[in-house]
Amino acid sequence: MQIESIEIKNYRLFRDARFVDIPRLCVLVGANGTGKSTLFDVFSFLKDALEMNVGKAVSKRGGYKELASRGFADQPIEITLQFRLEITGYERLVTYLLKIEPDAVGRAVVAREVLRYKRGASGKPFHFLDFEHGHGYSIINEEDFSKADEKLNREEQELDAPDILAIKGLGQFERFKAASAFRLMIENWHVSDFHVSDARPSQEDGFAEHLSTRGDNLPLVANFLFEHHKDRFDRVLESMKRRVPGVAVVEPKQTEDGRLVLRFQDGSFKDPFIARHVSDGTIKMFAYLVLLNDPKPYPLLAVEEPENQLYPELLPELAEEFRDYAKRGGQVFISTHSPDFLNALSLNEIYCLRKVEGFSSVSRASDSENLQSLFDAGDLPGYLWKQGLFEGLNR
Incomplete structure (x- = not known):
């Protein structure tokens, strides 16, 4: 498994942040309060939401108003992961989308949960799991890649509560290949x-x-x-x-x-x-x-x-x-x-976080032509960071 991109919307300091082309070793730098710990909390939140449920994971962090970006507590939180994962003997570029929002009394519920990936080298990603507010479906014969879309078996499901992740329930069954593999991956995060x-x-x-x-x-x-x-x-x-x-x-x-x-x-x-x-x-x-x-x-x-x-x-x-x-x-x-x-x-292993108008902005050090030219000339990243040359990288 390798996460290749992370998109986070309305989660504390991450009003709209995106980490792309993530390497196997990813190092975050930035001043205190720029969002480094927030990214790690996103990982912990997903694991907590899987082990407990979304409502308890949100409550553990002070409730929805505390978890949502300041001033946007009435809007949904979205977390999107794109990662490579082996499913039924094939390595797939999988996308997982989780959208959370408060219900009428302010409790956090899963507004949308999608697990999708391409069945072949071309075409649009196919939704193998798609749920909204506790109702949805999952494909149970994912290994039959050669079949037409209409030949794939879709099983409708209703979860016990709207704050339960579909990958938690369905992922316990082998017939839901993608959900099972993704659940096992998150359970083993450290x-x-x-x-x-x-x-x-x-x-x-x-x-x-x-x-x-x-x-x-x-x-x-x-x-x-x-x-x-x-x-x-x-x-x-x-x-x-x-x-x-x-x-x-x-x-x-x-x-x-x-x-x-x-x-x-x-x-x-x-x-x-x-x-x-x-x-x-x-x-x-x-x-x-x-x-x-x-x-x-x-x-x-x-x-x-x-x-x-x-x-x-x-x-x-x-x-x-x-x-x-x-x-x-x-x-x-x-x-x-x-x-x-x-x-x-190396510069491509370093991501710099800065606060811009109260929220985190993310950039990769290797995207800066100035830093790259200095690095290629023999300057080490730590010295460049200490000299303040990473400042303004996100602008």
Whole structure:
């Protein structure tokens, strides 16, 4: 899966914003309050809406009036994703449209939900799922691409409530191919909310294959890699030794009372010490390496400001770790204020956000002829950003 474009209308700072030609590694820059966190919240909102329903996802964010762009609470919110997804053995460029609006008493409902893609190399995209206010249809024999449109089997459906996503209900059934694939994709998005304090405590003995969004199961996931994917765990250790000064060994150990703790061996000391005695930066780097060496990459990974608590010298290498992760199959979105992190990127991986008349405007750094010529001449993106040359890019 790779998202190629995102169009957002009337969602907080995004009155009418569009991200196009999105690469596998997409990095957002901009001053505070320009919408970087808002994009990540769009990802979280879609996941919440799928796991709960649209009404609860909106309520979690303060209600429709708080979620809609300021001054436009009477107008619908629209989110459109265009992405490549394998369906029945074919890779398709799929479009998902979600339109939300308040009902007569102000509750958020799904005004329109569409999943469409082209059946062949030409022609208009075909609607394989189309719902309005809880009523609609889905095609149940999508694999029969060679059949005429009228030969495709359309199944009419009515959802239990108008704030339930059709992809949530229908996506649980294999016969709705596109809805099932898209639901599974969103369910496996990972929007990081990592906190070093949560990653430090030792945990009761248990089992966890994937790092949680807050990182509070780090010892369990490290132990899982150690026991079941030793090659991945060894890669984490090698990266730690190479990139964190002084660290020689990181090992999960089980205590007598059944708790798992991380023990770090410093090359300067004989005895190992547990995670609570290690710096925040060391713990955070270890957590990122565990996350990025997951044997099954998330289809979408979103991380805000990974530079916090890390040495500036580590950031270019961390950027390379994120890029390697993206190459293995997980698309990565990152927000940053760090010139050192940006220096490891190409211009086509950087999107700049600015506020224009109170709302976010988005542009790609490589679309600027001036920035591109400076980059081609050898100037690094981080230095160009630090000099203020990204300012005015959206104008």
